[in-house]
Structures are given as structure tokens and as C-alpha cells.
Amino acid sequence: MADGERIPARFQVGERVAVLELNKAGHVRTPHYIRGRAGEIIEFVGYFLNPEDLSVGITSGPVYPLYRVRFLLKDLWPDYARNPGDELCIEVYDHWLASPASESMNSTRAE
Amino acid sequence: MRGYHDIGGNAAGPVPKLELPWLFWEKKVEAIRNLLGDGTRRLISLDELRHGFESFGVEKYKRYSFYRRRLEAVIDTLEVKGVLTRGEVDAELARIRREWEDGESHG
Amino acid sequence: MAHTEHAHDHGHEPLVIEDDAGNLEGLHLIEAVQAVLARKGLISAGEIMLEIQAIEAPGRHLGARIVARAWSDPAYKQRLLENGKNGAAELGIKVGEAQLEVVENAPGVHNLVVCTLCSCYPRSILGQPPSWYISKAYRARAVREPARVLEEFGVDLPEGTVIRVHDSNADLRYLVLPERPKGTEGMSEEALAELVTRDSMIGVARLGTEAASSSQTAREPN
Incomplete structure (x- = not known):
């Protein structure tokens, strides 16, 4: 794909999303603790080079949509006992996300 | 596959509320990495640096301090890219140590 | 070797x-x-x-200027919350990272910043992260038991306060806009800036009762 070409943004602010378990090797910026979990897009941040490419010296190519996604801490940690409204906000690239409908949320989580 | 750096949510003890001084050699590690990644050189991106210390093995990751990890990852990455070799660095290191020891014994 | x-x-x-x-x-x-x-x-x-x-060169003082301006000028605060990088630039402060997200504390909402994967931190504003910020314990626990971590820092949140943890994992960097301490009405922007601690901009401290005493103002060693 051409330099700077934008991978289309598939999600909108307010939309529910699930984080995929892509089992990628190498440098990824999607921490394990949100994989397989469902949250909500709260902001479209912009288009960025994929860190998975940058980490191996690929400094050109398409740019990927990046979102801020909000999760409830009680959805991340089954034993979370504090305020049920407590939140975790984190950035996730488009290719790590799916619609929750297309994901069986809990079965995707590999421990 | 979960990297050894990917520790969000792990059990751990109390936060060590340390405020260590930022040492000259540590600043130099940061400065050199920044320069190697700038627009004129483009030799090591921040993601390459992270990839370096996320993949050089858990033993090193646990053993090295924060800036030492980054320094080792800089050397590894430059070696992979053919910019320098560990042998060249070791040769310089031996010279610097000799000079240091001479300085210590004479000064 | x-x-x-x-x-x-x-x-x-x-x-x-x-x-x-x-x-x-x-x-x-x-x-x-x-x-x-x-x-x-x-x-x-x-x-x-x-x-x-x-x-x-960067350090507490840069973040403190941004916070003090936001406390003093509601229109500026609005622009800052919309685009932190532009907000900083208005004060002549250059953000080297891709974007700066300023997150606002309010009655009932407390923000806390961590980087679980490494040590992402708004370096071009606050300088190098403190040692505890890069510790395994802080990185591991801030996203799982933030209230307990805050307690260890001496922050006891009022009942019902929502904690919003920001894992700084990709291209954004985060700066907490603390609540303006009571009793600071009429203070100049320069005087307000002196009240803002580094820790309050990471989210592990709240500014409050100590506002009247400048002895509590954190000074970084660097």
C-alpha cells in the first residue's frame, strides 16, 4: 500500500467494540489485559504508522486509525469491588478491534 | 503470547516511592537515542528501541536497570542494522576502562 | 561481557x-x-x-503554567481540553509527542495516568518520569487497584468518586488537570502555578488543604 494511505476507520465515537486476541509476535501496543474485553470508543485520535511495523524498521506505508477506548474496570477484573463506574481509558488501533456482535466476548480471551 | 513487559494487572507489592536522581550517563543514553531517531538520522525509532528490550530476553529485562535496558537495546538495534558491532563497542569499552584505571591509579 | x-x-x-x-x-x-x-x-x-x-529543560514548571492558565481562563481551558498540544503551544510550550490529552479532575472524577507496557510519560512537558512511575508495581497495579495505589500515595478519594485510569500505551501522552484548590480566588496565574505539583499532574496527588502553604510545592531535583 502506498505511503501515507489511510486505512479506513471502521468505528465511530460511542460505538461498542471488542478487543481482538491477535496473538501477534513482536512489538504490539495492545496490552493483554484488555484483549477479549468490550468497551466503548470515546475518541478518534487520528491516523498513525503502525508501531508493529515501526518496531522492525518499516517507517513507511499506510497509516492506521487510532481510537481511545473506555472500559469499565469491573469488566476487566471480575473481582473488582470498588465503584462500578471506575474506568480504564486506553488507545487501540483499528485492526485490533471488532464489533462485539461479531465476537464471542469471553471466549476470545486466552489466558 | 504475552510479553514479559506486558504486566498490567499483575499482582505486585507496594509502589516503591523512590525519586532517584537522573544521572549523567542516563541522560546521555536518552540523548543519543533521541539523536539516532531524529529526522536526519532515522536509525532507531522509539518502537524499535522498545522492541529491542521487549525481545532481548526476560533475564536481561529483569537484571538491567531502566536506562541500561535502553542502552543495551540501542546497541542491539544498531548491530542488527549493520551500523556497528558489539566487538567495536567492546574494544572502545576496554580502552575507556584502561584509561579510567590509569587515571584512578595516577590521580 | x-x-x-x-x-x-x-x-x-x-x-x-x-x-x-x-x-x-x-x-x-x-x-x-x-x-x-x-x-x-x-x-x-x-x-x-x-x-x-x-x-x-522540561519539568514541573511547564505543566504548572498550563494548569494555572486553565484555572484562570475558562476559554483557554476549553481549548486545552479539546487539543492539548495546541493549548500548550499557546503558551509557547512545544509538545514533542504526537498529541497531548489533558484530562480534567472534577468533583466526583479523579484521573490517574500510567503506562503499563513501558514508561510513556509527557516528557516534553514534565521531563523524565519519576522512578516509581517506571516501577513494576505501579505499572502492574494502577490499572487493577487504582484506589489502593492512590491510598499508598496518601490520596483518599471521597466515597462515590469515579476513578478514570489512563493507560498511556500508544501515541497520546496525558496530563491531569487537577482541581483548583479552594481559597485561591484572586491569586495571580504565577502564584497559582507555584501550587501545582508534578504528582497532581500524574494523578497521584490532589491539591487541597496544603494550598495555603507554599512549603508543599514540589520541586523536582532536575
Whole structure:
């Protein structure tokens, strides 16, 4: 794909999303603790080079949509006992996300 | 596959509320990495640096301090890219140590 | 060849700290790298000294100026919350990172910043992260039991307060806009800036009762 070409943004602010378990090797910026979990897009941040490419010296190519996604801490940690409204906000690239409908949320989580 | 750096949510003890001084050699590690990644050189991106210390093995990751990890990852990455070799660095290191020891014994 | 047996890792200690020998070895090793790079014409000693000056320059004071302006000027605060980088630029402060997200504390909402994967931090505003910020314990626990971590920092949140943890994992960097302390009405922007601690902009401290006493103002060693 051409330099700077934008991978289309598939999600909108307010939309529910699930984080995929892509089992990628190498440098990824999607921490394990949100994989397989469902949250909500709260902001479209912009288009960025994929860190998975940058980490191996690929400094050109398409740019990927990046979102801020909000999760409830009680959805991340089954034993979370504090305020049920407590939140975790984190950035996730488009290719790590799916619609929750297309994901069986809990079965995707590999421990 | 979960990297050894990917520790969000792990059990751990109390936060060590340390405020260590930022040492000259540590600043130099940061400065050199920044320069190697700038627009004129483009030799090591921040993601390459992270990839370096996320993949050089858990033993090193646990053993090295924060800036030492980054320094080792800089050397590894430059070696992979053919910019320098560990042998060249070791040769310089031996010279610097000799000079240091001479300085210590004479000064 | 790396002799690291002196790099202390006391089992449960979540931060590896170099002793004197380790620091000397680090110094010699980076000098060796510099010498090799200089011989190849890739980097000069002058450039390195300038870059060290550049990374030494940011610190609490920059973030504090932003916060004080936001407290003093509601229209500025709105612009800052919409685009932190532009907001900083209005004060002549250059954000080197891709974007700065300013997150606002309010009655009932407390923000806390962490980087679980490494050590992402708004360096161009606040300088280098404190040692505890890069510790395994802080990185691991801030996203799982933030209230307990805050308690360890002496922050006891009112019942019902929502905690919003920000894992700084990709291209954004985060700055907490603390609540303006009571009793500071009529203070100048410069005086307000003196009240803003580094920790309050990370989210591990709240500004409050100590506002009247300037002795509590945090000063970074750098």
C-alpha cells in the first residue's frame, strides 16, 4: 500500500467494540489485559504508522486509525469491588478491534 | 503470547516511592537515542528501541536497570542494522576502562 | 561481557537499581557507544550536549503554567481540553509527542495516568518520569487497584468518586488537570502555578488543604 494511505476507520465515537486476541509476535501496543474485553470508543485520535511495523524498521506505508477506548474496570477484573463506574481509558488501533456482535466476548480471551 | 513487559494487572507489592536522581550517563543514553531517531538520522525509532528490550530476553529485562535496558537495546538495534558491532563497542569499552584505571591509579 | 551482578534486584523489589559499579559501567558503555558513533561520523559530542540540555529543560514548571492558565481562563481551558498540544503551544510550550490529552479532575472524577507496557510519560512537558512511575508495581497495579495505589500515595478519594485510569500505551501522552484548590480566588496565574505539583499532574496527588502553604510545592531535583 502506498505511503501515507489511510486505512479506513471502521468505528465511530460511542460505538461498542471488542478487543481482538491477535496473538501477534513482536512489538504490539495492545496490552493483554484488555484483549477479549468490550468497551466503548470515546475518541478518534487520528491516523498513525503502525508501531508493529515501526518496531522492525518499516517507517513507511499506510497509516492506521487510532481510537481511545473506555472500559469499565469491573469488566476487566471480575473481582473488582470498588465503584462500578471506575474506568480504564486506553488507545487501540483499528485492526485490533471488532464489533462485539461479531465476537464471542469471553471466549476470545486466552489466558 | 504475552510479553514479559506486558504486566498490567499483575499482582505486585507496594509502589516503591523512590525519586532517584537522573544521572549523567542516563541522560546521555536518552540523548543519543533521541539523536539516532531524529529526522536526519532515522536509525532507531522509539518502537524499535522498545522492541529491542521487549525481545532481548526476560533475564536481561529483569537484571538491567531502566536506562541500561535502553542502552543495551540501542546497541542491539544498531548491530542488527549493520551500523556497528558489539566487538567495536567492546574494544572502545576496554580502552575507556584502561584509561579510567590509569587515571584512578595516577590521580 | 556485561557485568551486571551488581545491578540489584532484590527478589520482590520491583525496580532494578544500579549501584556505583553499575553506574560506572553504564557510563563507560555509553561513552564507548558514543566513541564508535563519533568515529563513523554519525554523531558529535556537541550535538549530544545540546540534546542533553534539551531533555533537561522540561519539568514541573511547564505543566504548572498550563494548569494555572486553565484555572484562570475558562476559554483557554476549553481549548486545552479539546487539543492539548495546541493549548500548550499557546503558551509557547512545544509538545514533542504526537498529541497531548489533558484530562480534567472534577468533583466526583479523579484521573490517574500510567503506562503499563513501558514508561510513556509527557516528557516534553514534565521531563523524565519519576522512578516509581517506571516501577513494576505501579505499572502492574494502577490499572487493577487504582484506589489502593492512590491510598499508598496518601490520596483518599471521597466515597462515590469515579476513578478514570489512563493507560498511556500508544501515541497520546496525558496530563491531569487537577482541581483548583479552594481559597485561591484572586491569586495571580504565577502564584497559582507555584501550587501545582508534578504528582497532581500524574494523578497521584490532589491539591487541597496544603494550598495555603507554599512549603508543599514540589520541586523536582532536575
